[in-house]
Amino acid sequence: MGLENLSANELREIDTICLRFETSLREGKSVSVEKAISDYQGEHVSLLEEELQAIQEEIRHSDLDDDLLSIEDRLPRPGTMIGPYSIDHLIERGGMGVVYSAFDRRLHRQVAIKMMAIQGERHHRLRERFEREARAVASISHPNVVELFDVGVEKGLPYAVMEFLEGQTLDQFLLEKKLSVCDIRSIGIQIADALEVAHQNGVVHRDLKPNNVMVSGHGSGSKRLNEDCSEEGMVGPRVKIFDFGLSRSEANMFVGSQPGSNQDETEDERTREGIVMGTPGYMSPEQARGEQAGPSSDLFALGCLLYEAFYHKRAFDGATKAARFASTLEHSPLGDPVLRGRDPELAKLIDDCLQKDPRLRPSSAASISERLHETPGREVLSSSAFGRRRLFELLVGGTLGGFAAVALRNSALGDASKESIANIDSIAVLSFVDLGRQTDDLASGSVGRPVGGREIFRGDQLAALLVNELSRMNDVKVTPFRPLVANTRKEYLQIGDDLNVDALLTGTFQSTRRGTKAIDEIDIQLVSSKSGNQLWGRRFLSETGESLLEQSRFASEIASAIGRSLTSTAEERKPPNVSAFSCLVDGSARSDPDSPEGLRKSLDCFWSAHSKDELFAAPLAGLGLTSITLAAQCGVDESIELIQQARETTVDALALDPASVDARLAQAMIQWQTLYEYDKAKQILLSLMDETPNHWRVRHQLGMLELVLGDVDEGLKRLREATQLNPTSLIAKLGLARAYWFTGNLKRASTDAKRIRDQHTESAYARGVLIDFYEQQGDWQLAAAEHVDIDFGDVKVGGKLDEDSYFEQRSKLDIDKYPYGPFGTLLNVAILRARRGSLIDDAKLGELADPTPPMLPFLLATHPMFQNARRLERAQEILPRPTR
Structure with a gap:
C-alpha cells in the first residue's frame, strides 16, 4: 500500500509530521526518525518511516553537497545564468550576501539579484528566515515599495530578484x-x-x-x-522603501x-x-x-x-x-x-x-x-x-527581509515608473509557458488560431481560466482566449498592437517538491503592451493537482491588483463540482465561432461538465450558446438537432441562473434567428450590452439584427465595435466586411476582405466572402483564383474565363469546402443555385425556411441573391418588414 491509497485525513496527518521533521532538520535541531514516529497515532507507521528516512537522506546529501563547495565556488560569475537571469557584474558585497546586476531575458529588463552568502549552521537558520519573510512580504503592493520579481535557490544559496532603482x-x-x-x-x-x-x-x-x-x-x-x-x-x-523585515535577519x-533572559529560548x-x-x-x-x-x-x-x-x-x-x-x-x-x-x-x-x-x-x-x-x-x-491610493492587495512586495538590497544605478528605472497599473482598461491573456516542456506548438509574437479540437495544454488551461474569470470585470476589455506566447519585448509590443490592448497577462509554471509535497510554482506578470515593461507580478504556490476551481482565485487577485473586482455569479453562491468546472474551462476555450471543429469539441466538454454537476448553470448556458452558433455553420440534419438542443439547454440554464449572460445571449440568438421574434431579441441584446459592455458577441449579434431591421448605420456601428472588442475573431471581421458590401460600400468591402484573406490564407471563410463578392460582380477570373488548388482553366492575368465554364467547375466542388460564408450547407447551396439562374420562389423559400437555418433572416434581408425573394409572401412571415 502506498501514499496514493491513503485517505485525505490520513495523508494530511503524515504530511504534518513530515513537514515538522524537515523543518527541524533544516534548522539544525537534533531530531530522530524514531522520535517523529512516536508522535504518530495512525496505522501506517511503515509508510511514515519511509517518508521520514527519505527526507533525512535528501537533506544529508544536500548538506554534503553544500559542504563540498565553498561560498566562492557557489556564487555566480559574470556571464553565467541563474534561471532566466544573465549575471552582469557584482555591485556590492556585505557580511551576509552579495548584490548583482543582472538581465531578465524573458522580459528584457535590468534587475538586481541579492544572494545570501553564508555557510554552515547559520546558513540553514537564515535560509529558513529568508523563506518565511518572502512569504510574509509577498502581500505588499505599493508604488513606493521596491518590487520583488522572483525568489529562488541557486547551488543552495537563496536569492531574491528585484527591480533596479535609479537615483x-x-x-x-x-x-x-x-x-x-x-x-x-x-x-x-x-x-x-x-x-x-x-x-x-x-x-x-x-x-x-x-x-x-x-x-x-x-x-x-x-x-x-x-x-x-x-x-x-x-x-x-x-x-521607494526597501529592506523590509529585519526581524527575520541578523543585518x-x-x-x-x-x-534574567533565558539563553536556551527558541529562535522565535x-x-x-x-x-x-x-x-x-x-x-x-x-x-x-x-x-x-x-x-x-x-x-x-x-x-x-x-x-x-x-x-x-x-x-x-x-x-x-x-x-x-x-x-x-x-x-x-x-x-x-x-x-x-x-x-x-x-x-x-x-x-x-x-x-x-x-x-x-x-x-x-x-x-x-x-x-x-x-x-x-x-x-x-x-x-x-x-x-x-487604491491599495492593491496582491502585487508582489518588492522587499525581502535584510536580503532585499537595492542596486543603485542612475539610468536603470526606465519608463515603468511612468506607467500606471490603475489605467489599464484592456487585457489579453497569453498561454502560460511550462518550463518543463517545449512550446514550439504555440504561436509566438502573432495572433494565434483557435484551439479547435487539439489537446489543450496546461498552459492553455491556465490562460483560458483567467480569461473566463477576468471577463467578469465589466469595465475592462478582456480579449477572448487564443493560444499564443511572446518571448521578446518586440513580440509583446506586436501582440499588444494587434489586439489593441493596454496590457498582456503572461506567465510560467513549473513543478517542484517541497518536502513530501509536489508544488506548482505559477509566476504571473502583467506587461505593458506599450513599453514592454512589467507593471505587476506575483508568484502563486499551488499544490500539484489543485483544481482549476481553486485556482480561479488568481483572477480575483489580479483584478484587485488593477483596482477592479469581478461581478458575482450564481456559481459563487453555490460552488460547482471541481471536475465540472475544469470541463467548463476546456469547453469555453474551444467554443470559438471561428472553428466548427472546436465548437463540436466544446459541446462534448459542456455535456461532460453537466453530467458531473446538473445544478451548475454555466455548462448548460455553454451548450445553448455553442449549439445555436454551430447550427448556423453545418448541414441541415445536424442544424435541426442543434437548434432543438440550444432551445432546451438555454431554458434549463435560465431556470438555474436567470442572470446568465451566455444563456441570455443564446436566447436572443434563438429568438431572432429561428423564431423571428426580433423585438424581444433586441431588448435582450440591449440589456446585455449595458451589463457587459465588453462582450464582443453581444455587439456582433446586435449589429446583424440591426441590419435585418433596416438600421444600417447602427448595424455597422455595432459590427465595428465587435471587431474592436475582439480583433482575433475572423467571423467578426468578415461579418463587418460583408456588411459593407451588402450596404453598398463596395470599395471598403473589397479592401477589407482582401486584407483579411491575406491574414488568414488557410481560412475557407476568408476566401468565401471574396468568391461571393467577385461572383456578384461577374469577375469569374478573380473568383476562380480564390479556389486554392482548383484548376478552372485559363485564369492567368489577361486570360478569359466565361460564366458557364466557371460555374461548370464550381458546381462540382464540395460547397462545405468552398462556402460563401458561415451560413450552413443549405443556404450556401441556395446562393450558388440562385447565381446559376435558379431564382428563389415562394416554394423554394418555404423549403429553405422549414428547418429554420439560423442565418436565413440575415441573408434574406441583406444578401443580393435574395433581393427578389424579399417580396415573396412567405418572406413577410420571416422578415420584420414587408420589403427591404
Missing part, C-alpha cells in the same frame, strides 16, 4: 539638497502610504532609515506640491539580553524579546530596550526621517552606537524655533511621531498621511497625487 538613497539626497516644506510633506506621504499597506498585511519594517529609502529625483513621475502645497504643474521627488543587529522567542534590532538613531525606544517592535516603531522611524529632512540634522545623534541608544531612550529632540515657523503643523506631527510612549504617537501610518495632506494653515487637500 540616490535619502541620506545622500539630504546631504545635497535642502527640501521645501512641500517636498518634505510629499516624501512623507509616500512613505506613510507604503507603511500603511505593509502594516495592513502584517509586515513591520523595523529598520526604516534614510539609506533604506531610495529617491529617484524630480521628473520621475511623482507630483511635487507647489508653494501652497497644491499639485499643479511641477513634479517632485519619488521615493544591522545589536544584541543585548534583558536581565529570542527574536521577539531580548534582541535589539534596527539602527541606533532611527529605532524606537521600545526597540532599543529589546522589546517587540510593532507598527508604531515604524511611525517613530518616519518621524526621525521627517525631522532630519525638516531640521537638517538627526533627531538622535551621537559619536557611538551607545550614545545614539542613550539619546533615543533619554532625550527629546528640540527643533529650531525659526524652522518650526515654516510649517508648525508639520513640526507638531514630527513631535507626535517621536513620543517615547507608543500610545502617544499617531494611531496609524494612514493618519500621518492624512495630516501631511493638510495644506499648511488650511483645509485638507482635495486632490493630491499622494491622496488615498
